[in-house]
Structure formats: C-alpha cells, structure tokens
Amino acid sequence: MSEHALFQDVIRKRRSVRKFEAGRSISRDVLQRIVDCGRWAPSGANVQCWDFIVVDDPAVRDRVMAVFLRQAQRLVDHAKGFPAVKKTYLANTIAIIFVLGDPRWKACFPQATTEEWDAEYRANNEAIFLCSLGAAIQNIQLGVAAESLTSAWLSGGGEDKTNRELAEVLGYPTWMKAYGTIPIGTAAIAGLSDNCCIGTAISHANTGSTRKSISTKARSAPSPCIATTKP
Numbered sequence: 012m013s014e015h016a017l018f019q020d021v022i023r024k025r026r027s028v029r030k031f032e033a034g035r036s037i038s039r040d041v042l043q044r045i046v047d048c049g050r051w052a053p054s055g056a057n058v059q060c061w062d063f064i065v066v067d068d069p070a071v072r073d074r075v076m077a078v079f080l081r082q083a084q085r086l087v088d089h090a091k092g093f094p095a096v097k098k099t100y101l102a103n104t105i106a107i108i109f110v111l112g113d114p115r116w117k118a119c120f121p122q123a124t125t126e127e128w129d130a131e132y133r134a135n136n137e138a139i140f141l142c143s144l145g146a147a148i149q150n151i152q153l154g155v156a157a158e159s160l161t162s163a164w165l166s167g168g169g170e171d172k173t174n175r176e177l178a179e180v181l182g183y184p185t186w187m188k189a190y191g192t193i194p195i196g197t198a199a200i201a202g203l204s205d206n207c208c209i210g211t212a213i214s215h216a217n218t219g220s221t222r223k224s225i226s227t228k229a230r231s232a233p234s235p236c237i238a239t240t241k242p
C-alpha cells in the first residue's frame with residue numbers, strides 16, 4: 012500500500028468502539044508508541060498544554076469505571092434526552108489514556124494589553140487550549156488505530172464532578188482537567204457503518220452564493236461530504 016493509502020486506512024479505521032474483547036493485553040512498548048502520537052500533536056504556541064496518564068492496572072481501571080458509571084447515571088438524571096452509553100464496557104479495556112489539560116499554559120497565548128480587549132483574547136485562549144487538547148486526543152486515537160486496536164473518546168472527565176473523582180483516583184490536582192478519556196481495546200464488533208460526515212462541507216470557493224448552497228445542502232442531506240466548486 013502506498014503511504015497515502017496507508018494513512019487513509021488509519022483515518023478510516025479510527026472509529027469509536029464501545030465494545031471490547033475481554034482478556035486482551037498489549038505491551039508497554041505499544042502503549043508508549045500510542046502516547047508518543049499524542050506528544051507529536053500540534054498545540055498553540057507549541058506549549059503542549061497536556062499531561063497524559065496511562066492506566067493499565069486492572070484495579071485502577073475498575074475504579075475509573077466506577078467513576079464513569081456514576082457519570083453516566085448523572086447524564087441520565089440531569090441531561091435527559093442525551094443518549095447515555097452504559098460504561099460497563101470499560102471493564103474490557105486493555106488500557107485507558109487520559110489527556111489532561113494544564114490551564115497554566117494559556118498564559119503563553121496572546122494576552123490583551125488593555126481591558127477593552129481582555130474578553131476577546133481570553134475567549135480565544137480557551138479555544139486555542141481546547142483545540143490543542145483535541146489534537147492530542149485525535150493523534151492518540153489515530154495511534155491506536157495504527158496498532159490495529161480500537162478506542163473511544165469520552166468527554167465526561169471534563170465535567171467538574173467527574174473530574175474531581177478522577178483526580179482522586181489518579182492523583183492529579185483538580186485544577187487540571189481530564190478533557191479526554193480514551194479507552195483502548197480490541198474491537199468486539201466488526202463492520203462499523205461508513206462514517207460519512209453529516210453537515211460537513213469543504214468549499215474551495217469563496218463567493219457568498221457558493222457558501223450558501225453548500226451549507227443548505229449539508230443541513231438537509233447527510234450524503235454529500237465534500238463539495239468542490241470550480242472557480
């Protein structure tokens with residue numbers, strides 16, 4: 012396979028799987044390679060505003076699962092309507108990687124020198140921070156896929172209560188936050204459907220009329236993914 016075909020294959024293999032085969036294991040070398048993918052992620056001002064925690068001890072994993080079972084129950088109780096997934100599948104993970112955000116690095120992003128611009132730059136600092144963490148999470152998921160393993164992306168650790176409970180189990184300070192929780196395992200299901208993007212369009216034109224027609228299309232039909240408009 013050519014390099015680009017291999018890359019496309021990994022991109023397509025990175026799917027959210029929430030059902031893992033029991034009794035699997037992997038070496039720490041593999042886990043190290045996966046975490047290194049996160050280290051190579053781009054970040055605002057190259058500050059690498061993350062810390063990674065890797066859990067492969069079954070006893071700690073079970074305590075983490077208990078945290079997420081409570082988190083899922085809170086969703087059922089207080090965020091009704093959102094399709095909460097039972098997190099018992101975490102019992103079959105080989106490892107769980109946490110991507111923690113360290114907010115101190117925001118000080119390295121653009122800072123307003125007058126009060127008038129403070130809100131503007133503060134808001135964008137938050138965006139830069141979160142996007143950087145998303146890049147690290149995505150890189151780790153791609154690293155997992157490249158090892159022919161599978162993973163999911165859990166955002167519940169970003170909820171205050173869940174984060175406090177995770178901090179207690181994993182021993183990190185509560186001013187850091189587990190924005191990404193990535194359970195890793197061997198998929199116990201095969202043949203996920205094609206993940207064609209809903210409402211995503213790429214436009215190569217910049218006329219108002221083109222943008223409008225693409226976004227209308229994207230809203231109404233799940234099928235078109237890429238709209239290429241010739242100049």
Ligand SMILES: Cc1cc2nc3c(=O)[nH]c(=O)nc-3n(C[C@H](O)[C@H](O)[C@H](O)COP(=O)(O)O)c2cc1C
Pocket residue numbers: 025026027028029096163164165166167206
């Ligand atoms: C920011 C973000 C937060 C997500 N949070 C969760 C989550 O809490 N639980 C979960 O099961 N999946 C979560 N997902 C996974 C999405 O549901 C999943 O990526 C999407 O449905 C597309 O499926 P795919 O990953 O198989 O392509 C999250 C994804 C992103 C990017």
